[in-house]
Amino acid sequence: MQPIYDWFRDFYERTGINLTFIYDDFDRARMIRGFFLTLDLAVITIILSVLIGIAGAWLQGSRFVWIRRVIAGFISFFRNTPPLVQIYFFYFGLGYLLPRVPDGSGGMIPMVSNLQWAIISLSLFAGAFNIEIFRSGIEAIPRSTVEAATSFGLTRWQIYRLVILPMAVRVCLPALGNNLVNLVKTTNLAYAIAVPELLYVSKQIWSDATNVREMMLFVLFAYLCLVFALVALLNAVERRLAIPGFGQQGGH
């Protein structure tokens, strides 16, 4: 690898384009850590938000009006307030109200770390949108299908798991994909509470090496790669789940 590093160091001297995160060991190490943290953040929040969406859509069909109201309130709260302020509110506001716990070496640390708060608030934010998306998918399923399942003697949960959800997922996959792409783009709000993810690390590097322009373009490029990878994955899932004669065929 050394020749490559040397080439980029030389490249900087010749052109003034300073890609420290390639040739500098320290910058490279933290950039790799930052990139993988963004990846972790994206994967974990995607999984959690989809679970929240599935559970929330299930609860929205509840017989109890108060459960439905709580879910509706949850959705309107997270849909209509800025995600950045949500993160601040959780991390600074609620984080202060929670007790501190011993860190095992004599000190006291907050019960929930900044990374954990970022995961929680981003999952809740995207989850609120996912509930609505799953619900629109569920509403698209004909009543008669549910009635047919009922006449088989399936329980409510069995109907949801075996009949409604598999069909609803296929109906709402495009909208779900859009929201998950948005979620990946939103993970960098964790920057604001000093989670050392891609954008935060880049900011550290450009503060040290004053190569704002190069870092900026690289970050943009890295996020575009992540987003296009996710889009490709979602398209593959959509193709794999496709059932002949169901859902949009050749719509594009």
Added chain:
Amino acid sequence: MLRYRDAFTLPASPSPRLRGEGTRRRPTIGRAALLFTLVVGATTTAALAQQPHMVKATALEVLARWAPLLLWGFGFNILISVMAMGIGTAAGVPVGIGQLSRVLPVRIPARVVTQFFRNSPWLVLLFLCVLLLPFEIRAFGLRIPFPDWAKATLGFALPVMANTSEITRGAIQSVPSGQWDSALALGLTRRQSLYLVILPQCVKRMLPPWMNLYSLITMSTVNASVVGVSEMITLTSQVHAAEGSRPELLAPLYAFALVCFFIYCYPIGKWTQALERRYQLS
């Protein structure tokens, strides 16, 4: 405006749809207000409980004292969102039409620009504009200052442009092709059919997603605080510092910001849903 049209065209008794909307709206707003009273109340009392000996101002006193400043900051957020939306839409509609052009050198750049800015994180675009644009523009011997908030507005206008472009393209493509055929049959050119027949029909289809986009951009204007524009969240942290940086004030202060945005964005969301339902049926 839409309501008046209904009043003229509909018979004296309102349709079940309108009646249903009217009766459903009240409880949801009531519920939302209740929820928020609960949030603010719970956080402020929790904050008070942490500080039993109140020699310093309580959270409510602090909020009352600084509310005018914070609301001024909120107004600045709205101003940025409106300007970003205006610039972004003015640029996005032509780009969206360009995406469907038959001329390859127009179509390809329009698609590339749209996909690029649509898939970039908004915060990164904001950084890009604030850090890389010059702080003043020199033209014809004039020095035009280019302050941070103006750069931030451009940073928000870029994703608006890309999303409006997609909305425009989607709306044009969703017009039944029979409309194009009949316009051509009337002897209109392709350009005339677009401007006289297709685009007027698109406005209706574009309105709900466009309003959704506005709501999203309004909520992301707080991102400007990360780059130091003095909008509501920046002012919130300054207020917090001015009150002695007491950590128990953070929850109520941020809750206040959440409430402001909720009160502004919630009706927009409801209105969007109502429009969606209305246009689906007609």
